Structure formats: C-alpha cells, structure tokens
Amino acid sequence: MELFIIVDSGLKPFKTSEDEDFHDLIAERYKICPTIITSNLGFSEWGEAFNYKLLGAVPLDRLRHGALRWSSKVRASEAQRKRL
Numbered sequence: 001m002e003l004f005i006i007v008d009s010g011l012k013p014f015k016t017s018e019d020e021d022f023h024d025l026i027a028e029r030y031k032i033c034p035t036i037i038t039s040n041l042g043f044s045e046w047g048e049a050f051n052y053k054l055l056g057a058v059p060l061d062r063l064r065h066g067a068l069r070w071s072s073k074v075r076a077s078e079a080q081r082k083r084l
C-alpha cells in the first residue's frame with residue numbers, strides 16, 4: 001500500500017457507515033503504511049466527529065500511537081496573503 005492522504009478530516013460528523021469505514025481503513029493500514037490526515041480541528045476535538053464514540057476511539061488511538069503531529073497556528077487565508 002502507498003501513502004494515503006485524508007484532507008479536512010472531521011469537518012462534518014461521520015455517518016454511522018463512515019465511522020465503520022474510517023475504523024476499517026485505519027485498522028488495515030496500522031503499522032504497515034503511511035497515512036497523512038489534515039484537519040482544522042484540534043486532535044482533542046476529533047472524537048466529536050464520530051457518531052459511535054467507541055468505534056471512533058479505536059482508530060484515534062491507533063493514529064496517536066507512533067504518530068508525528070504537526071500543528072500550525074497560521075490560517076490558510078493568512079498564509080496566502082503573506083505569499084502575495
């Protein structure tokens with residue numbers, strides 16, 4: 001498996017079937033393949049995106065384990081203005 005990138009995770013709450021799909025995706029890739037996830041939410045807020053909280057907790061724990069987290073305080077619109 002190759003690098004997988006998920007952009008803007010958690011902007012809308014997952015539907016129940018999406019909770020399961022996200023769980024399965026992370027479980028499949030755990031400790032095997034690189035995954036990058038971007039989000040405007042803080043990591044502590046990600047659990048709110050899941051309808052079934054227990055099912056959502058498992059992939060979040062796996063993502064936290066051995067993860068490299070990078071956080072930016074600059075909003076995209078501010079970054080765009082600085083480039084102009």
